[in-house]
Amino acid sequence: MIRLLMRDLILALRAGGGFGLGLGFFLILVTLVPFGVGPDSERLSAIAPGVLWVGALLACLLSLDRIFALDYEDGSLDLLATAPVPLEGLVAMKALAHWITTGLPLVVAAPMLGVLLHLDGAAYTWLIVTLLIGTPALSFIGAFGAAITVGLKRGGLLMSLLVLPLYIPTLIFGAEVVRRGAQGFDVMTPLLMQGGISAGAIALLPFAAAAAIRISLR
Amino acid sequence: MMPDLGKYAGDVFAAYGITFVLLGGLIALSLIRAARIKKRLQAAEERRKTNG
């Protein structure tokens, strides 16, 4: 298991852009928003939680189709499916690797980008906390989407269509926590809901994704 | 015969209109596809009988 994780991490590192690509996309997206809505700091501050969450979500989406597609193309997925590793574990490790290479850098970068958007001071802690709780769910839901579209020719675009609606609850609760945090309201309820979604996604989706891979390989 | 719809006539007609257009389209498409597939299948079954 650990080996699977290490392999994916090394691959992401060597392929270059594994860490950087999503992050760069996130940065550009956040930079573009003020150009679109104007430099008014109050307005930016009001939309900052939503922009940061939507940006993180799209940055996550960007690298999803590589989770299984590369292994499918070079035959590794066939070999891994016959190896003495449960496919569920494989999915979980790959999602975890995706989170470490994509989600975690976003969590680190988000506060800095928050400055660009005049995010309210009280919200920074909650931004980090919800991203930390929420991004694993994005990776695991994404791994499910990648699994269900593995082996399809136009898989990438279709995957976005399938995955984005599944991201809605995570997005709603995540942005809600930051917004409430910025206004100094109680954040416990949305935070717990988001934690529940993440826990559920991590616990259950690998099974669905593994089933989808078995179906796709046969 | 026509009920007086008052100032909302446009809205009510639009709602009914869209409904009939969408449902009509769906029904038409379903029927066209049903007929086409049925015809193609019959042709295929014929080929199967004569060739196989």
Added chain:
Amino acid sequence: MASLWEWANPRKFMTWTDKALPVISIFAAVLFLAGLIWGFFFTPDDYRQGATVKIFYIHVPSAMIAINAWLMMLIASLIWLIRRHHVSVLAAKAAAPVGMVMTLIALASGAIWGKPMWGTYWEWDPRLTSFLILFLFYVGYLALWEAIEDPDTAADLTSVLCLVGSVFAVLSRYAVNFWNQGLHQGASLSLDKAENVADVFWYPALVALAGFVLLFLALVLLRTRTEIRARRLHAIEMRERVQG
């Protein structure tokens, strides 16, 4: 002993639907038109909403079908995954476009009703938003069917998606409720609660609902028959390609 499942045997399904479909279609057409004509021509205007109340005779039934069509697809997908009944999964495939169109009708009629009532076509009201999300789920489900060539693989993967999607659809419903607590749901503006509705509005609404349900049933049966034929056609064409 003939079990319930035998009705889902493709040959038997084709036989009984061949006889049942015309009957159901006629009933569907009669009830559908009767409900709407009754609602449109022979009901009074609401004292607050005026004539816009007539929109509800399409809005409420289409919304109910939109949700229940997904529920039906979920059950059909489960039956396929557990018992491998092909007709079941093809019925799910057949129901999806119908559900999608119903969602669209519910959204459109809701928006048109919202313009004079709320002063805007679109409001991020939890219900409207949920229907928009439901629409996205239908689109994704259908797109996945279209993208996969092998029919059994497509059936399996779309069923899995339907299962996971259902869970997330429910989650989204709660999340959306939480996100915007429904500022626009005054009880007097809702026809969903029977006790709030006078009989003059209620009876034509019931007839219209029955019409929509039968229409849905007729369309699903028709489309399922088409899907079964399409599958048989696919099987034959594949074999012709192997030979040729």
Added chain:
Amino acid sequence: MSILSVTNLSIARGGIPVLEGLNFAVGTGEVLVLRGPNGAGKTTLLRTLAGLQPPLSGTVTCADDAVAYAAHADGLKSTLTAAENLKFWAGVYGGGDIEPALKAFDLAALADRLAGNLSAGQKRRLGLARLLVTGRPVWILDEPTVSLDAASVALFAAAVANHIAQGGALIVATHIDLGFDAQVLDVAPFRADPQVMSGAFDEAFL
């Protein structure tokens, strides 16, 4: 005694039956060579034996964790070195040392080269070396000698000979003669009638 046996096996590709009525068994120290024209269903049969694909009917009996499968694609990561690729698979299969495997396929000199920079034949050798680190008794190989030169084929034959001498078994689809005693199974006579509609569903109903 047999490690892997097949009774009355029928298989399908894309919903169309390709082979039917297969019966065979492979015991320790045995080699089974599958022959047949392209598209006869050899790859489908091997995938079924490896458990990647369910049979249409019949059974494949095989001990758990006995099979190592190698397909057309080698499953190598071009950004990892040859040794790293091999080490990964050794780790997955809980095996240890990769040195013997490197030596057996004459890859020791290339161990630190990135797999992406290897030639086609060298990649193939690396893919086959993977079999040695799995420690699995039954090798299921699909055209293992593609893009190998004569010397490499000899290396491969030696590795196989060593493997079966240690009680392993081999099921291979290949067109060249590897030069040892083998049962040969020509799949052509087992060709299924593609016109037969499989399962209750595809039957005629009009």
